[in-house]
Amino acid sequence: MLWIFRLLLIVAIIFLFYSVVKYLIHPKRKLELAQEQKRFYFLDDQENVRKNFFLTYKGVVFEGEKYLGTTEYAFEVVSIFIWPKSNHNLKGLAYEDFLFIEDQVHEVYPNAEISWKSPIKEFMEKKPQMD
Numbered sequence: 026m027l028w029i030f031r032l033l034l035i036v037a038i039i040f041l042f043y044s045v046v047k048y049l050i051h052p053k054r055k056l057e058l059a060q061e062q063k064r065f066y067f068l069d070d071q072e073n074v075r076k077n078f079f080l081t082y083k084g085v086v087f088e089g090e091k092y093l094g095t096t097e098y099a100f101e102v103v104s105i106f107i108w109p110k111s112n113h114n115l116k117g118l119a120y121e122d123f124l125f126i127e128d129q130v131h132e133v134y135p136n137a138e139i140s141w142k143s144p145i146k147e148f149m150e151k152k153p154q155m156d
Contacts, residue, residue: 060086067129074102082126083118086110089130091137102134108142115145123149 059066
C-alpha cells in the first residue's frame with residue numbers, strides 16, 4: 026500500500042512539473058507576455074492557412090485572417106485581413122506603427138495583400154500630410 030502511495034505521489038509531482046513547463050513555454054503565454062511588455066511578437070502557424078495569426082505591438086493585440094490563392098508559381102497566402110482585438114487600445118498608435126506591422130507580416134507572407142478592418146482601414150486611407 027505504501028508503494029502505491031509513493032508511486033502516485035511521484036506521478037503527481039511529475040505531472041505538476043510537466044504542466045508548469047508546458048504553461049511557461051506555451052505560445053499564447055509568450056504573446057501575453059509580449060503584450061504586457063509592449064513588444065512586437067508574431068504568433069502564427071504558417072503550415073495551417075485556416076488558422077488565424079495573432080501579433081502584438083505596443084501593447085495592442087491584432088488578429089489576422091489569411092486567405093489562400095494562386096500566385097504565378099504556387100498556391101500561397103495572397104490576402105490578409107488584420108484587425109485589433111480591442112479598439113480602445115489603439116490610443117497612441119501612429120501611421121508608421123501600422124506600416125511597421127505590415128512590413129513584419131510581409132516578411133512572412135511576401136505575396137499577400139494586407140487589408141485593415143475598421144477603424145484602422147479609414148485611418149490608413151487618410152495618409153498623413155508630409156510638410
